[in-house]
Amino acid sequence: MSEAATASRSSNLRSGLERAGSITILGGRALVAVFRPPYELGTWIRQMEQIGVQSLGVAGITALFTGMVLALQTAYSLPSLGIKYYIATVVSKSLTRELGPVLTALVVGGRIGAGMTAELGTMQVTEQIDAMRSMAADPVKKLVAPKLAATLIMLPVLTILGDALGILGGLAIGVFQLKITAGLYLNDAVTSLYLGDFLSGVGKSVFFAFFIAVIACHNGLHARGGADGVGRATTQTVVMAAIMVLVSDFLLTKLFYILF
Numbered sequence: 001m002s003e004a005a006t007a008s009r010s011s012n013l014r015s016g017l018e019r020a021g022s023i024t025i026l027g028g029r030a031l032v033a034v035f036r037p038p039y040e041l042g043t044w045i046r047q048m049e050q051i052g053v054q055s056l057g058v059a060g061i062t063a064l065f066t067g068m069v070l071a072l073q074t075a076y077s078l079p080s081l082g083i084k085y086y087i088a089t090v091v092s093k094s095l096t097r098e099l100g101p102v103l104t105a106l107v108v109g110g111r112i113g114a115g116m117t118a119e120l121g122t123m124q125v126t127e128q129i130d131a132m133r134s135m136a137a138d139p140v141k142k143l144v145a146p147k148l149a150a151t152l153i154m155l156p157v158l159t160i161l162g163d164a165l166g167i168l169g170g171l172a173i174g175v176f177q178l179k180i181t182a183g184l185y186l187n188d189a190v191t192s193l194y195l196g197d198f199l200s201g202v203g204k205s206v207f208f209a210f211f212i213a214v215i216a217c218h219n220g221l222h223a224r225g226g227a228d229g230v231g232r233a234t235t236q237t238v239v240m241a242a243i244m245v246l247v248s249d250f251l252l253t254k255l256f257y258i259l260f
Contacts, residue, residue: 022218022222023214023215023218026140026144026214026217026218026221027210027214029140029144030140030144030145030148030213030214030217031148031210033138033140033141033144033145034145034148034149034152036141040142040146043146044146044149044150046146047146047147047149047150048150048153048154050112050115050150051108051112051147051150051151051154051155052150052153052154052155052157052158055108055111055112055154055158056158056161058107058108058111059104059107059108059158059161059162060161060162060165062103062104062107062162063095063100063103063104063161063162063163063165063166063169064165064166064168064169065169066095066099066103066166066169067091067095067165067166067167067168067169067170067173068169068170068172068173070090070091070094070095070099070166070170071087071090071091071169071170071173071174071177071178072173072177074086074087074090074091075087075173075177075178085180085184086188087170087173087174087178087180087185088167088170088171088174088180088184088185088186088187088188088189088192089188089189089192091166091167091170091189092163092167092170092188092189092190092192092193092197093192093193093197095162095163095166095167096163096193096197096198096200096201097197097200097201097253097256098201098249098253099166100159100162100163100166100201101159101201101202101204101205101208101249102204102208102245102246102249103162104155104158104159104162104205105155105159105204105205105208105209105212105245106242106245108155108158109155109208109212109241109242109245110238110241110242112151112212112213112216113212113213113215113216113237113238113241114216114234114237114238115216116147116213116216116217116220116237117216117217117219117220117223117230117233117234117236117237118220118230118234119220120143120144120216120217120220120221120223121219121220121221121223121229121230121233121234122230123143123220124220124221124222124223124224125223125224125225125226125227125229125230129143129221139221143217144213144217144221147213147216147217148210148213148214148217151209151210151212151213152206152209152210152213154209155205155206155208155209155212156202156205156206156209158205159201159202159205160202163201167189170185170189171185171186171189194260195260196256196259196260197260199256199260200253200256200257200260203252203256204248204249204252204253204256207248207252208245208248208249211241211244211245211248212241212244212245215237215240215241215244216237216241219233219234219236219237219240220233220237
């Protein structure tokens with residue numbers, strides 16, 4: 001029994017390492033393909049529309065109410081310290097450096113990651129990708145690179161827009177609930193932010209975009225077993241992408257506080 005358990009753990013470890021290596025290789029190939037001509041701009045634009053424009057609603061709502069909740073919680077948690085006059089600083093700093101990029105990546109990543117995996121997984125199980133290879137077409141260049149490029153461009157854009165909406169959500173609470181003047185709130189929100197805060201949040205979103213797109217495309221390209229296999233691959237993408245975002249957020253936070 002013990003030997004069987006040990007063998008099972010060894011097999012799982014080996015499988016995990018093989019998957020990590022395969023994802024890393026695909027990420028490197030896709031990144032090279034993004035910058036290697038020819039550039040299929042039409043495909044890029046379509047992917048940017050699907051990934052970015054169609055995610056505006058969910059990203060915006062998430063950021064708006066996050067800012068509102070953050071303002072309320074901050075004011076009500078420490079009322080005796082007069083903390084309400086620092087609401088704008090707390091909201092803008094927290095959203096720009098941490099909550100904005102992470103929540104946007106989790107919400108948008110779940111949506112676009114599942115879509116990428118389902119699309120590529122369906123092509124894989126119906127042998128469309130094998131047909132592309134037989135015609136000397138590179139699936140990484142044709143399918144993965146446009147998705148990666150669009151995600152690298154649009155997730156930082158969504159993060160910046162989300163930060164702005166979150167700050168406006170805090171403004172609404174500050175003005176109507178806490179009776180802070182709009183001018184004071186906006187002045188504090190702007191003056192409390194530094195370039196390092198902005199670069200930290202945007203930098204995180206670039207890394208998150210890379211991880212989400214590569215994991216999603218890898219799971220799609222390796223889907224097996226028909227519709228059930230595509231469903232399993234899609235579920236794995238959502239879970240793996242969320243875990244990767246949270247783990248990398250910790251490491252990137254340490255790094256960016258050193259750099260900025």
